[in-house]
Amino acid sequence: MLLPEADTSLEYWDVHKDSAEASGTWCAYILGGAAAGEAVAGGTRWRQPTHSLSLSPAEQRRYRLRFQWVADYEAARRAIADAGLVDVEVMPGMTVPNDLHVDIALASSIPVERIEAEFTGDTVVQRLPDRAGRRLWRVRFSRLGENRLTLHQPGARQTFLEFFATEPVETMMKKRATFIVKRQHRDPSKWYDGLFGEWNMETQVLLGPDNYDRIKGWRIYEVTCDDPGLSKPAYLATKNAEHPDVAEVAALDRYIDTFVWGGLQRTTQEAYAYGLYGIPDWKQNRESSDPGPKGRLHIWRPYDYPHIFAMYLAMHRIARDHPAIPTHQSARDYLVRAYGTALAMFTVPMRVVMWSAYRTGICNECVIPELVSALTTAGLTREAATLEAHWARKVRAFVDPKADLFKSEYPFDSTAFESTQALARSALDDPVAMGVSKAAARAFAERQIAANLFCRGWLEPAYYYLGSDYRRTAGDAYTLTYMAQMGGWALLDHALNDADDPHPLLRLGYASQLSAWALLNSGPASAGHGYWYPGEENDGAAGGGFEPAPSGTTWLGQPHHRGTWYYSCEIDLGFCGAVRAAATIVADDPIFGQVCHGGIMETFAHTLRIWPRDGVRRRLNVRLQSLRLDLVLLDARFRADRPIILNLGEGWISLTPEPFAPSASGVTFELRYDDGRKRKEVVDITDSQIVIRLPAARLPRVQR
Known part of the structure; x- marks a missing residue:
């Protein structure tokens, strides 16, 4: 750990590019007034206070930073507190719905004397009795958006906590679904009729295959397919299985009938039935002059399949559980589609390009055990046994101690941590059916949850770090990704079912599953309909990730100045995880x-x-x-x-x-x-x- 000692603080950071090709040099500032001032003048939304210092040639000022080894997270917390800094625990998280309060527990060798709210008229701060050697407070936020709390210690010491207040979770779930449906392309003359479109919150432009807006190059696939395009219907269906809406279900049926079946997805009358077309879109692939895997057989990407079978499974639940909601197909028909698509994930990519789905954790595939159960209940026992056999084979592949838990499109990726927990759950709950030993199942469960944790912000008291998954840039770029909430489901499942001491992971898991709701642009008219990009047209829109750096470029290629993206990209995968984790x-x-x-x-x-x-x-x-x-x-x-x-x-x-x-x-x-x-x-x-x-x-x- 790197710990600042007395009268030393780190208050600003940025990345200096040495050349156009270089990744840059990360710089932390003890006094960031000048650098932060330039960034703010350029449009950066930097929120923490910074300072400047002028010295004469004869003056000196000494600053001290200490490096220290620690054994684990608890030792890290003790080191922070022992150094006079503040170790922070919160419940339920730092993204806080405004119908809930947040409790804050602070530990330090220099006790915190008081907490000061940024918006005093919209914040209630209440001191609670001390517990477990910590000072406790309860805070209620009524002002939506970013809310800074200042912790005051003796000697004019200050620490800043960054919270984000949202509307109630149920309100956000419903607003997001309503927004997605409003942005559906509905023009029978277009080949993409039924597509749920991407939206630019900054310019309020609806994207589609005839207008990719500011998305350039190969990334245009984001509009129609792959994880970004397919996440919207997956979330919409998942939400409607819980809170159905007639118009939203009708929009899903239109998407299935006009965009998916016979377009994005090959029908049962075609070879490679249930295969899903990948980038750049299904029309270009179907009309390609190349009959092979780079053209008319571009159906080999297993990552695409779970979003569609999760959608079909949710449609099955809607038709089964909500008989008052009209659907175009029967519950059984949706269930058969879900089964066919799940089976195709394991078989079609292997037949086309020998790409195995058994050794890669894939977002949304965690619904396979639920799908197997639904097939059994519906009397489709042969199909249930077939799919369970494929799932068991994948469980065995991951339980193997030599398995690479991180293999994805990149040498390391954090996208599997929902899937690996689902695989561990099956191994632990029924090791005989999965063909593994109890000891091997337990070892795998512990290994994969440890990996989830080392890719997750835990000690950092800011809403865009606590509970977020970390990629190769750690906390420097692209936090609050979809895996913040999907991986949060995994943490909660492990805490509730497997952990000897569930409470630290209950706190972290719940903070994770709440975290990325901060990216939803929602609010009442009195609050501008949203914090990030105000305006009624943006109410229910979402950003695809958070950028903590003062400036830079998002993964989709747009410049930013700290804050959320104005495209939603893949974040609806995270919202799928949040619905599953909601408890x-x-x-x-x-x-x-x-x-x-x-x-x-x-x-x-x-x-x-x-x-x-x-x-x-x-x-x-x-x-x-x-x-x-x-x-x-x-x-x-x-x-x-x-x-x-x-x-x-x-x-x-x-x-x-x-x-x-x-x-x-x-x-x-x-x-x-x-x-x-x-x-x-x-x-x-x-x-x-x-x-x-x-x-x-x-x-x-x-x-x-």
Whole structure:
């Protein structure tokens, strides 16, 4: 570690290019006033205060920086605190929905005396009792966007924390879906009728194959296909499986009927059925004079397939679970499409160019176990067994100790950390079916989660670092990528199911799955409809990543001055992960005490009243010292305006469901206890409220 000592600080950084070809020299500034001033004059949105110093020839000023080895994250935190700096823990994260508060725990050998808000009239700062050797505060933000908190220590020492306040998660989920549908191309005379278009928030221009706007060269594929183009329908369908909207489902069916089937995707009447066309777009490939893999058989990129079968699987759920929502096909038909596309991922690229999907983690493929289960339930047992065999083969390939967990399009890539956790989950839950030993499954699970962590911001108290995945440039460029939230799902799954001490990873995982919502440009009219690019037309638009540097160029080739991209690129993959990770989690945290991630909680004696605010309202995880359980509503949501009541003294849970089907007379729930036992029931809801009794063996001992 590099630690500044007394009267020394690092307040600004940039990268100096030595030549047009050089990657540049990273420079940190002890006094950044001059450099930051030039950057701000050039349009940079630098927010932390900087200073300047003038010395006469006879004057001197000494600054000191200390290098120090540390063994692990906990040792790093102790080193920070011992040096008089501030070690920061937060709950639930540094991207904070404005219907939730954030708790902050600070440790330092020079204790923090007070916290000062940047926007005092829009921020409530409340001191809490000390816990676990830390000073605690609770903060509520009402002003959307970036919010800086200043920590004051004796001797005029200051530390700055960067938070981002958003609208409620459920509001953002719905706004993003609404925005995507508004930007759908709807012109039957165009070959790309049905395409969900890219959008430039800066100029409010809709992109399409006839107008690539500022995207140049080979990157034009971003508009129609590959991860960026296919992420939008994947997210739209995933959201609608939770919160269906008639117009949005109709837009998805139009996309499937006019753009995908027989266009982007080969039909069952064609060779290589279910194959998906890659870059630059399906029309150029289908009309190519080259009959081979660079033309009419450009269907060999396995990365494309999961987004489409995730979309079909979500459409299956919509048709199955929401009978009041019209769909163009039956639930079974969507399910067959999902199966065919998933099978094609493993078979078509291998047949065309010998590209194996077994040794590469791919975004969105984590839904394969759910797809296998849906096939089994639908009576498609042969298809379920076939797909599970392919998945098991992939599990074995990754459990192998010699497996490269990072292989992707680059020698190192962080895009697999959702997939590797899903593979680990299957290996741990059913090692016999997957063909691996319990010991090998456990070793793989620990190895891949360690890799997830070393590519993730954890100690850095800024919303664009905490929980973000890191690429080769670490925190210098392109943070809050789609893998921030997808990898956050992985951290939460590991914390809830596998970790001996779940609480540090619950905090980090929840911060991760909230983090990239900061890239969504959303807000009420009073707040300009969004922080990054105000205007009603941009409400619900999103950036593809965050650039922390004062200036530079985004991956898509556009100049930036710190902040979010104005193209969404692949970020909807992250929003897919956020929907999957959305849960309300109650835990006995060793630092913060009894907490509720993703919800509001009131405690009365041995009774907890919990209002879910996670965005999905179907999953409740309890990790208390006296009770561990997981409750999932399979065909309903928790009512947003009624609390879940957890009575620890008498041993019951009471909830008011909001059924998916308005005419439903019952709802189905699944309850899993900490010993792995599961209980699945259909409960009558004549009186609207459900009371679930907990087994006596699971009840805490209560002293009267």
